[in-house]
Amino acid sequence: MHNNIRDQFPIFKTKVNGKSLVYLDNAATTQKPQFVLDAINEYYTKYNANIHRSSHVLAKEATERWKEAHQIVADFLNADSYKEIVFTRNTTEGLNLLVNTYGKQNLSKGDIVIISEMEHHSNIVPWQILQKEIGFEIKYIPVNENFDLDIDWLRNEIQKEGERIKVVSVVHISNVLGTLNPAKEIAELAHRVGAFMIIDAAQSIPHIKVDVKELDCDALVFSGHKVYGPTGSGVLFCKENILEKLPPYMGGGEMILRVSKDGFEMNELPWRFEAGTPNIESGIVLGETLKWFSKAVEEMGGYEKLIDHERNLMTGVIDSFDGIDWFKPFGKIETNNRYGALTFNIDGFSFKGCKEKVRATVTSEIPS
Template sequence: MLDINKVRADFPILSQKVNGKQLVYFDNGATSQKPQVVIDAIAQYYQEINANIHRGVHTLSQLATDAYEVSRATIQNHINAKFAHEVIFTSGTTHGINAVANGFASILKVGDEVLVSAMEHHSNIVPWQMLCEKTGATLRVIPMNENGELIMAEYDKLVSEKTKIVTVNHISNALGTINPIKYMIDKAHEFGAAILIDGAQAVPHLKPDVQELDCDFYVFSGHKMCGPTGTGILYGKEAWLNQLPPYQGGGEMIKEVTFEKSTYADLPHKFEAGTPNIAGGIVLGTAVDYMNSIGFENIQQQEKELVEYGTKRLLEIEGLKIYGTAKEKTSVISFNVGEIHPYDIGTIVDKLGIAVRTGHHCAQPIMEFFKIPGTIRASFSFYNTKEEIDVMVEAVKKAQLMLS
C-alpha cells in the first residue's frame, strides 16, 4: 500500500496554491507532475556533466555518454526489450509514430491498407493519413461502440492480406479504455501485418512487456510518466528497425559520408540524428526508476480506487454523463453536465484551484461519434487522493449552479 502523504511530498508542485486555493491536479493525461528526484537530476546533469555524447574522448563526454546509455538500458529492462539497440530515444510519442510512418512510405503501394482505430489521438491518425496520401494506400478505421470499446468483430473483418500495418492506442487518452492489444497483435500477425502500439497513456499506469505482447513497435512519451518533456521512446523489433529507412539525416546517424553516397550507422544511432535531448534522455531513466520504486502494482491499486470513487461521486450530480464506460478502463473520467459547455465548467473549477482538461483532447473523431463538442476530463495519477476528488465534485456542483 502507498503511503500517500510520503508520495505527495516527493512532488513539490502539489503543495502550491492556484488562484488562492490548494492545487488539485487532475490533468495527468496531458502531463504528469515531476518528483524532486527528477528535478534534481536535470540540474545535476547541467551542473556536473553537460557535454555532447558519442563523439568526444574527453572525460565529460564519456560521462554523458555512459549516463545516456545506462538510461537506455534502464528502459530496455523496464519494457523487456530483447536488445538495447531496439530502444530509440525520441522527442515523444508523436516523433516515434512519424518515424515509423515515414519508414513505411518505402513499403506501401496502391491497394495496401493501414488500419487505425476510431479512438486514436490525432498523432496516431494524421501521420497515417499523410502516409496514405503519399503512397496511395487506403486508411481503414476500426469502429467503437457506445461504451467506448473497439468492436473486435469488426476488426476481425477489416484485417486482411491487404493490411500492412495496424496502429492502435494501448489506452485511450479521452476515455480511459484499455484496448485488447494482445488479441489485436496476434490477429495482425496472422495476416503478416505489422502493428504499432501507442503507449503514451499506458506507461504511466502499467509496465508493458514488449516481448510478451510481441508488438512490432511500441511508442511512448516520458513527460506523462514523471519524466521531462521532450523525451520519448520508440521501441521496434530489430528486424523492422533494420528494414526501415532512417527518419532524419544528419550527424550521429551515419557511418560514412561522401558527396557521392552516405551509409547509415547501426542501430540505435540510425534513428537518432543530431544532438539529442541528452539531459532528458538521462533523466527519463531516473523517472522510470522512480516509478518502479513506487511499484506499478501500488500505482494500479491506487488509481483503480480513485476511478471507482470518482465515478461514484460524480454520478451523484444530476444531469452528469460519463463518456467511456468500458469494462476495462483506467484513470480517466470524461464527463459533461447537462447542456453546459465543458469549457465553462473547466474555467470555473480552475478558479477554485482544480486543473482538469476540457475540449476534444486531440481526439475529435471520438467527440463526433458521441455528437458532443468535447468533455471535461479528470485524469488521475497515483499521487492523487479521494479527498481531492471530493473537492472537485463540490466545485463541479458549484459551477453547475452558477451556469444553470
C-alpha cells in the same frame, strides 16, 4: 497519490488561487518529483557535453549515461536489447518516424492501414499525410456502445482483406476514454496476415505493466513527460530485425559512420535514428525516472495494487457526482476496463461557450 509519493513532488507544496494544488491533468502531462529536477541540474552542473562526438571526460560520461538510459528503457519494456530503443522527443515523433520509414518503405496504392476511432491525432494525421502521397486506404476499428473497440469488426476485416492489410496501429489506453484495448489480441490478429503492429503506449506506461514480448507488438511508442519524466524525452521501441531494415528518417550527425562526396554509411542501431544533438539531459533522466517509477510500484505491492489504488480514487470521484443530473458519463462508469481518465458530458451544454454557461447557472452544483 500515496502521501510519501506526493511529498516528493515540490509543486504540491505551492498554492494555486490560495488553495492546495489538486492536479487532475496527468493524461496531458505529469508533475515531476524532486529527484527529476535534481538529476537535470546534475547533468548541467557536472557533465554537460555532447554525446558520441568527443573523447574528453565529460563527453565520455554523457555518452555512457545516454547509452545506459537506453538499456534501462529496454529492461523496463522487456525488450531484447538497447539497440531496439530509439530516443525521440515524444510519442508524436515516434509515430511520425514509423509512418515515414516503415510506411514509406512498405505501403503502396491499394494497401490498407488499420487504426481505430479512439486514436490520438498523432496516430491519425501522419498516416493521412502519407496517404495523400501513396494512396493507400485507412480504415478505423469502430468504437462500440460501451466505448470499447469492436474487435469482431477487426477479426472480420482481417479475414476479408487478408494481406492487403499492411499495418495495424492502435492506442493501448485511450487518452479520451481511459479504455484499455486488447493489444495482445490485436497484435495476434495483425500477425495472421503479416501486418506490422504498432502500439501507442503514451497512456498505458504510467498505469499498467507494459511488456513488449508479452504483447508481441512490432513497435511501441511513449512519452517520458507522461510518466513523471522530463519533457523532450520519448521512446520508440521496434524489433531489431525490423528496425535494421528501415531507411533513415532524418539525415545529419550521429546517424552516420562515414560520409563522402559519394554517399554515407549508416551508424549502428539505435543511433542511426537519432540524428543531430538530442535532448541529452531529458533522455538520461528518463532512464532514472523509469527506475524510480518501477521501485515506487514495487514498494506499493506491484501493478495490481497501483491499479486498485487508482480504481479507489476513481470510485471516490464518481461517487461525488452521485445525484447530479447534468453528469452524463460516456459508457458504463462501473467498468473495470477504464484507466486514469473519466469522461463525461454536462447535459444540455455544448462545448462552445460551455464554461460561461456553467459558471452563470450551475456553479453552486459543481463539487469543489
